[in-house]
Amino acid sequence: MDLAARADKQAQDAHAFTDDALWAASDDPGVDRDRAKQLKALNRDEHDRIIRLPAEVADLLSPSDRLAQLLDRLPERLPVRLNGMRNMHLSPSAAAAFQACPWKWQTRYLHGVKSPSGAAAVVGSCVETPVEWWLSQINDDTAPDPSDEHVLRALVASALLTFQRKAAAEAIEFGHETPQEILAQIDACTRGWFAAHAERFERYRGTGLLELQSNFSFRLAAHTDWYVLGKADIYARGGQDRDGTAVGPVLWDTKIKARMLSKSSAAKEFQPVAYGLGAAIQNPDSPLPSFEFLQVRRPHTDAGGRTVSLGASRVPVNVTREQLRAGLERFATVAVQIDTLYRTLGPDLPWGYAASDHTLCDRRYCPVWDHCPQGGRP
Ligand code: SF4
Numbered sequence: 001m002d003l004a005a006r007a008d009k010q011a012q013d014a015h016a017f018t019d020d021a022l023w024a025a026s027d028d029p030g031v032d033r034d035r036a037k038q039l040k041a042l043n044r045d046e047h048d049r050i051i052r053l054p055a056e057v058a059d060l061l062s063p064s065d066r067l068a069q070l071l072d073r074l075p076e077r078l079p080v081r082l083n084g085m086r087n088m089h090l091s092p093s094a095a096a097a098f099q100a101c102p103w104k105w106q107t108r109y110l111h112g113v114k115s116p117s118g119a120a121a122v123v124g125s126c127v128e129t130p131v132e133w134w135l136s137q138i139n140d141d142t143a144p145d146p147s148d149e150h151v152l153r154a155l156v157a158s159a160l161l162t163f164q165r166k167a168a169a170e171a172i173e174f175g176h177e178t179p180q181e182i183l184a185q186i187d188a189c190t191r192g193w194f195a196a197h198a199e200r201f202e203r204y205r206g207t208g209l210l211e212l213q214s215n216f217s218f219r220l221a222a223h224t225d226w227y228v229l230g231k232a233d234i235y236a237r238g239g240q241d242r243d244g245t246a247v248g249p250v251l252w253d254t255k256i257k258a259r260m261l262s263k264s265s266a267a268k269e270f271q272p273v274a275y276g277l278g279a280a281i282q283n284p285d286s287p288l289p290s291f292e293f294l295q296v297r298r299p300h301t302d303a304g305g306r307t308v309s310l311g312a313s314r315v316p317v318n319v320t321r322e323q324l325r326a327g328l329e330r331f332a333t334v335a336v337q338i339d340t341l342y343r344t345l346g347p348d349l350p351w352g353y354a355a356s357d358h359t360l361c362d363r364r365y366c367p368v369w370d371h372c373p374q375g376g377r378p
Contacts, residue, residue, distance in 0.1 A: 060151045067325070070332040071221045075209055075339035081110055082347060089217065089229040095334045101354035101361065102341065107368045110347045115367045116171035119181030119182055123298050124256035126162040126186045127193055128233070131254065132212050134198070141206030146194040146310060160192045172353035176203065176303055185298045188310050189256050192296045197254075200294075203241040211235045213323040216278020220332055228276040228331050238286055249289035251275050266315040269293075276319045291317045292317035342345045 078087035087109055098105040106114040117125075118159065134155065137143035144151040163186055165173065174182065206212050214235040217227045234252040241247045253271055255261065261269070272291040279289045297311035341351040353374040354361040361375060369375035 029107050037135065051140050052142070054206045067329055070336060073336050074224050074332060074373060075335060076223055076225055079110060079342040079347065081112055082111055087226065089227050090331060091229045092270045094240050095331055096135060096270055096359075097369045098334050100336060100358055101366075102351035103353050103362065103372065103374075104336075104345065104366060106351060113367050114363060116173040117166075118173050118365060119175060119177050119185075120256065120258055120298065122163065122166060122172055122191055123185050124254070126159045126166070127189050127256050127296070128254060129162040130158040130190060131193055133156050133158065134203060134304075135210055138201050138205055139208050139350045143205070146198050152191060152194060155194065156190045158186050171259070175364055177300065181300065185300060188299050189296045191355055192310050192312050193254070193256075193294070195296045195312065196296065200314070203243070203245075203247070204236060207239060207242055209236045209241075209247070213236065214279075216282055217266065218278055218281040219319060220335070221326070226335075228274070228278070230271070230278040232275040232279075235275075235279065235289070239282075246282060247289055249279065249283070251279060251289045251291045252294050253291075255293050256294065256298055258298060258300060258302070260297045260313055261293060262313055263315055266293055266317050269317070270316045270327070270330070272319045274331075277324050277327050280324065288319070291319055292318065329340060354365075 048228065069194060069201060078090065080086050094105065094109060108115070134146065136142050146152055146155060163183060201210070212234060214232045216230040216232060218229050232251050233254050236247065236250045236252075238247060238249040251272070266272075276291060281365070293315040295311075295313050295315060297308065300308050300312040302308055314318075319322070347349055353372070355375060359368075360366060363369045363375070366372070366375055
């Protein structure tokens with residue numbers, strides 16, 4: 001499959017498997033019923049994974065009094081959005097958004113107001129198109145050599161094409177940067193990712209061990225009719241590499257950002273915990289996967305006029321069993337709080353605001369800033 005066709009297929013798949021599509025398909029009488037059933041079955045299958053942890057962590061994670069109480073209090077369902085669709089899952093980003101600003105969570109997950117994509121997110125998702133295509137070819141040992149300039153140019157072209165499609169289809173918040181600058185960043189970051197990180201995956205050539213956009217979903221308790229959803233960029237199942245050497249399971253998350261995470265800040269991120277938890281629950285017979293951030297710093301001029309150069313680094317994160325336990329508690333706490341606030345205050349009254357100096361509380365990133373008593377307040 002060529003790169004453009006691959007990008008189209010990714011866009012179709014992404015659309016087909018969103019919850020909105022799932023529930024819209026099941027409710028709209030005009031749609032293909034078989035397709036709706038198929039999607040519902042897929043959802044049910046994911047739903048049925050409840051906490052089953054590998055023996056090596058089960059002891060430590062056996063519910064404490066606090067965790068047991070939280071799990072008992074979990075709502076059976078998450079609140080319904082104002083358009084009538086159910087919130088079927090809680091992702092790490094949704095949980096973090098709720099904890100940062102409950103009112104912003106309400107506007108996004110109950111009222112349906114979406115933030116425009118920021119430049120950094122757009123650059124990251126454009127770079128992912130050729131990266132994912134190339135990794136899928138590694139699985140089959142058909143990936144071309146990205147150190148060949150002709151190959152690299154084709155990979156960069158695929159990332160640039162993705163930007164053109166995005167710019168035509170969705171609102172992008174460019175801030176002080178121009179579309180031309182974003183295109184140059186996509187070019188540089190695609191080259192940066194392949195130069196810094198591609199070599200790491202050569203050992204997986206022809207092994208079929210790599211999974212892309214792995215869906216790690218699980219229920220926190222048997223009585224819940226919703227699930228926790230984590231989507232890892234790259235997951236390698238344990239097995240034997242191309243030389244027959246044993247390799248353990250590994251999770252990678254690609255980060256294309258204005259600033260790179262340090263080792264200490266990476267250790268505080270929620271993604272390694274959420275994905276590690278999901279992988280442990282889905283594969284209880286497998287060792288806990290290791291986790292690495294594959295970072296690229298996008299070259300840009302910041303709002304203060306300073307020039308930031310292209311950079312890349314790999315940051316391994318050691319997820320402890322205590323962090324996994326804290327991750328479970330965090331998801332459970334957020335779900336209980338959402339349920340309590342929804343039942344006591346309803347969907348329209350604000351449940352609380354972000355700290356006014358929070359990075360999210362900014363006109364550029366918050367779509368309701370102008371109307372928010374905190375954001376728009378003189
Ligand atoms: S302006 Fe700030 S407080 Fe208001 S919704 Fe946005 S992030 Fe929350």
